[in-house]
Structure formats: C-alpha cells, structure tokens
Amino acid sequence: MRIGPGVDPIELREALLIFLPRWPFRVSDTAPAVIDIDVTIESGRFRIAAINWDGGESWAEDFHNAANALAGLLIDAILAHRMAFCCLHAAAVEIAGRAYLFAGPSEAGKSTLALRLAARGCRHLADDRILLMSGDGPWRVSGLGLAAKARQPLPPGPELAALLEARWYLTDDAIAYLHLSDDEALGFGVERPLGVVILPRHNPALTFNARLEIATAGDVARALIEEATSPAGAAALVPAMSRLADDGEGYILRYRDGAAAADLILDHIGAGCTT
Amino acid sequence: MAADDETLYVRNPAVTETTLDNDVFLVEPGSGEVFYLNAVTSGLWTFFATPSREVDAAEAAPRQDVDELGQLVQAGLAEDIPDPGNARIAPGRLVHLAVVPLRGLRRLGAHRAKLVDGELLVVEPVALLLEQRRPGAGEPDHERDKQQQR
Numbered sequence: 001m002r003i004g005p006g007v008d009p010i011e012l013r014e015a016l017l018i019f020l021p022r023w024p025f026r027v028s029d030t031a032p033a034v035i036d037i038d039v040t041i042e043s044g045r046f047r048i049a050a051i052n053w054d055g056g057e058s059w060a061e062d063f064h065n066a067a068n069a070l071a072g073l074l075i076d077a078i079l080a081h082r083m084a085f086c087c088l089h090a091a092a093v094e095i096a097g098r099a100y101l102f103a104g105p106s107e108a109g110k111s112t113l114a115l116r117l118a119a120r121g122c123r124h125l126a127d128d129r130i131l132l133m134s135g136d137g138p139w140r141v142s143g144l145g146l147a148a149k150a151r152q153p154l155p156p157g158p159e160l161a162a163l164l165e166a167r168w169y170l171t172d173d174a175i176a177y178l179h180l181s182d183d184e185a186l187g188f189g190v191e192r193p194l195g196v197v198i199l200p201r202h203n204p205a206l207t208f209n210a211r212l213e214i215a216t217a218g219d220v221a222r223a224l225i226e227e228a229t230s231p232a233g234a235a236a237l238v239p240a241m242s243r244l245a246d247d248g249e250g251y252i253l254r255y256r257d258g259a260a261a262a263d264l265i266l267d268h269i270g271a272g273c274t275t
Numbered sequence: 276m277a278a279d280d281e282t283l284y285v286r287n288p289a290v291t292e293t294t295l296d297n298d299v300f301l302v303e304p305g306s307g308e309v310f311y312l313n314a315v316t317s318g319l320w321t322f323f324a325t326p327s328r329e330v331d332a333a334e335a336a337p338r339q340d341v342d343e344l345g346q347l348v349q350a351g352l353a354e355d356i357p358d359p360g361n362a363r364i365a366p367g368r369l370v371h372l373a374v375v376p377l378r379g380l381r382r383l384g385a386h387r388a389k390l391v392d393g394e395l396l397v398v399e400p401v402a403l404l405l406e407q408r409r410p411g412a413g414e415p416d417h418e419r420d421k422q423q424q425r
Contacts, residue, residue, distance in 0.1 A: 218298030225300065225309055234307040235291050242295045 001074070002031070002051075004040030012039065015067035020074070021179045022145030022188040036077040039070060048073055053080050075129050075144055079231055085134050086230035086237060092125040092141055093117045094186060098195025099125055099141035100265070103223045109202040109258065112155050115148060115178075116262035119163040124148055124185040125192060132228075132244075138193045139244055145188035147177040157259045196269055197250040199223050200261070209260035212268055213252045220245035283326040292320075 003009045009027045016025060038049045046066035049057035055076050058069035079087050091102045091114035100117075102110035111127050118124040126143030133140045152174055154164055167178045186192070197220050224241040232240075251269065255261035289304040299312040299320065312320055322332050 216298075217295050221295050221298065221300070222311055234302045234309050235304075238291070238300045238302055238309055239293045242293050242300065246295060 001037035001039060001070070002035045004038065006041040007039055007046070011063055012067065012070075015063040016070060018064070018177060019068055019071040019147055020145055021147050022185070023074075024188065036080075037070070037073055039066070050077070053077070055080065071146070078131070078144070079229070085232065085240065086132050086228045088130045088132055088224065089128065089227040090130045091127045092130055092143065093122040094125050094192055095122055095195065095266075097192065099192040100195050101130065101141065101197045102200055103197055103220075103227055104199050104201070105227070107151070107202075109200040109255075109261075111149055112151070112160075112258055113198075113200055113253075113262060113265075115150060115163065116155075116157070116160055116258055117265065118148070118180065118184055119157075119159045120262060120266060122266075123183075124180050125190075126186075132194070133191070134240065139248075140191045141194050142189060142191045143186055148180055148185070150176045150178065152176060155258055160259075194244070194248060197224070197245070197248060198253050198265065199250065200253045200255070202255060202258075204256050206254060206256040208254075209257040210253065210255035210264045212264055213254065215250035215252045217242070217245040217250070219252060220248070220250035281328065283328060284323055285326040286320065286323050 003012065013025045013027060016023070035051055036053065037055070038047070038051055040047050040049075046060040046063075046069075047057060048060065048066060048069045049055075050073060055073055058073065060066035060069050075087065088101070088103065090104075091110035092099050093114050094100070095117070100122075102108075102113050104110055114124060114127060125141065126146065127148045128146050129144050131142040131144065133142065150164055154161065154176065164176065164178065167180060197215070199215055199219060221242045221244075224245060225238055228237060228241060230237040230240075249269075253261055253265070255264075287304075291302040291304070293300045293302075297317075299317040301310040301312065301320070302308070303310065319332060322335055
C-alpha cells in the first residue's frame with residue numbers, strides 16, 4: 001500500500017497491528033512493484049482506497065478506524081489477487097493437524113468456541129476471515145492473522161477468563177481484541193487441511209448443555225455459501241461449496257453452555273489437541 | 276407474475292442450478308444472487324422445466340404440497356387461507372399459494388443477506404422464470420415456435 005503525505009506510517013502500522021497482529025508489515029521508502037491501496041488524508045479525514053481493482057474506498061476520522069477499514073481492504077486485496085478461492089466468515093482451530101471450522105452468522109458463538117478450545121490447548125487458527133483454497137487433495141484453510149476477539153460481556157468460565165484477561169490488547173464496549181502468542185496461534189498464511197465444519201447454534205433456552213448432530217451436506221453448503229465471498233463469482237462458488245460439503249464432515253452443535261460445547265467437541269470429534 | 280391465466284412460464288436457461296441431495300441452489304445470472312429452494316419450491320422449479328401455466332402447476336401439486344404451501348404462506352397470508360390443511364383449496368387460490376413460495380426463496384450468499392428463519396422475500400420472478408405468451412387464435416404456428424425458443 002502507498003501512504004500519502006500527512007499520514008504517519010509508523011503510527012498507522014502500530015494501529016494495524018492491533019487488528020492484524022501477525023502480519024509482517026514493513027515501512028519502506030521504496031515503492032513496491034504493485035500498489036493495491038492508497039492511504040491519504042483529505043479534508044482532515046483518512047481516505048483508504050483501492051487502486052486499479054474493485055475494492056471501493058472508506059473514510060475514517062482517526063487512526064484506529066482507518067486501520068480497521070484498511071485491514072478489511074487488505075484482506076480483500078489478497079482475495080482479489082486470487083491467492084485463495086474464497087473468503088469465509090468463520091473461526092477455526094487446529095485439532096490433530098486439521099482445521100476445525102466454525103461457520104455461521106454473527107453471534108452464533110464461533111469466535112468464543114474457538115477461544116474456549118484455545119484455552120484447552122488447541123492452537124487458534126483464525127477468527128472472522130478465513131481463506132479456503134482448493135487444489136489436489138483436500139481443501140486447505142488459512143488464517144489471516146486477524147486478532148482473535150471476544151464479545152462483551154466476556155463469556156463466563158474460569159479457563160476462558162484466564163486466557164482473555166492475560167491477552168486482551170484493545171477493548172471497547174462491544175469487543176475485546178486478543179493477541180495470542182506464537183505457541184497459542186498459527187501464524188499468518190499457515191495452512192491446514194480442512195477437517196470438520198461445525199455449525200454452532202447457541203440457544204440459552206435449551207434443556208441440555210450441548211449436543212452434536214450430524215449435519216446434512218445441504219446444511220453445511222447453505223452455511224458456507226451464506227458466509228462466503230469469492231472473486232470467482234457465485235456461479236462457481238455454489239458448486240464448489242456444495243462439493244466441499246458433500247465430501248467433508250459436518251456437525252450441527254446445539255448448546256446453551258459454551259464450556260460443555262467445547263468439551264463435547266474434543267471428546268466426540270476431536271482426537272485431542274496437539275501443539 | 277401476470278394475472279393472465281394463459282401466460283406460459285418456463286425456467287430461465289441462464290440460471291445455474293446446483294443440486295445437493297434434496298437441496299437446490301440457483302444462481303441468478305444478472306445479479307449473481309443465490310437462492311435456496313426447499314422441497315416445495317424445488318418441485319415447482321422442476322415443473323417449470325417445460326412451458327406451463329400457473330393453473331397447471333397448481334393442479335399438479337400433490338396433497339402434501341398443498342399443506343406445505345399453506346404453511347409457507349401462513350406467515351404472510353394467513354387471512355387469505357380459509358383452511359391451509361384443506362387439500363381441496365380452489366385451483367385459483369392454490370396457484371396464488373404456489374407462486375408465493377417461488378417468489379419467497381431464501382436469499383443467500385453473495386451479499387450475505389441475513390434472513391430470519393421463515394422470512395419471505397418477494398423477488399422478481401422473471402429473473403428465474405421467463406414469461407411466454409401463448410399465441411392468439413389468429414397467429415401462425417411459426418410465430419409460436421419462435422416465441423417458445425426465447
């Protein structure tokens with residue numbers, strides 16, 4: 001990306017690292033071969049704009065909001081360069097060398113479940129945005145090094161509380177951003193073969209703590225299609241996600257207790273976490 | 276859809292279809308929007324593989340589809356249905372019921388439309404079905420052939 005006059009690149013990098021703590025940002029005086037994004041100040045506001053591709057533009061009043069907008073555009077730029085088939089709104093952890101995806105709408109419990117499993121020794125793979133890549137063999141999953149997040153109020157549970165309180169970096173009324181260590185989270189761009197897709201369905205009114213049901217391929221395909229974007233377009237995305245759902249292993253996780261849900265995942269479909 | 280009982284409808288050949296077990300996904304070519312069809316609407320989609328009238332679709336719907344159609348539209352049109360479980364609903368009313376679920380496809384994907392379970396959207400049916408006009412009594416056969424090829 002290109003930083004315009006009036007924008008402090010060091011301060012912008014520090015703000016970006018809050019949201020993308022595992023990205024290898026480097027400040028340089030030499031223009032890169034390809035410039036995807038411009039960051040400038042116009043009329044006292046930050047303008048973050050895509051260059052020569054259909055990424056749009058955003059405006060922000062301060063460094064933190066500019067960094068947040070820029071983080072999203074950087075991810076879109078990676079996708080636009082076709083480094084991955086699609087980007088999925090999901091969370092993931094590594095269990096026994098495979099990626100366990102949590103797919104579903106906002107506030108389904110994806111991020112919290114991934115953190116609960118991280119608190120139990122699984123390595124955190126990704127939160128919020130995940131790249132799916134196809135090729136020979138199984139689909140591969142890659143995290144984008146986004147900061148893990150937990151919604152406020154923080155979920156209960158002593159093991160999770162210890163993880164959150166020691167690692168949160170920035171918080172507002174809605175979300176706490178966490179910075180996990182290299183031992184606790186996989187690095188930027190690290191890939192794992194796709195193992196299992198889990199569709200969390202949190203419902204405080206349930207009469208049981210947690211239950212796993214085998215998901216139909218249609219259930220999994222619908223969840224993936226609803227949360228995926230791809231530069232290949234919907235006409236290619238839909239059959240690809242259908243194939244992935246048909247070939248893979250999927251579960252619906254109904255739960256009212258997140259700790260019980262995490263235990264159930266490890267006991268019944270996980271071989272246990274390895275580091 | 277037009278109220279003309281003689282209007283023929285057929286599936287838009289540009290719409291891409293992906294079938295996974297009993298689930299059908301359609302991609303509308305113009306906007307790239309993705310639609311998910313449940314068991315009833317996928318049956319209607321299959322029915323309109325050949326040019327057909329609305330009333331033909333209604334008459335072809337089996338009893339259980341009538342019940343399900345009634346349930347599907349109950350959320351929005353309950354006042355119009357004297358008894359959704361009555362398989363002997365008049366064809367005209369069943370046509371109306373048959374059309375609404377096809378319009379009310381759950382919209383998924385591309386723009387991440389988030390729907391509440393059971394919510395129905397009204398979408399432009401012409402994007403999924405092409406409207407064809409039956410020829411009038413005075414039109415020659417070759418005109419009908421050209422129209423059916425659209």
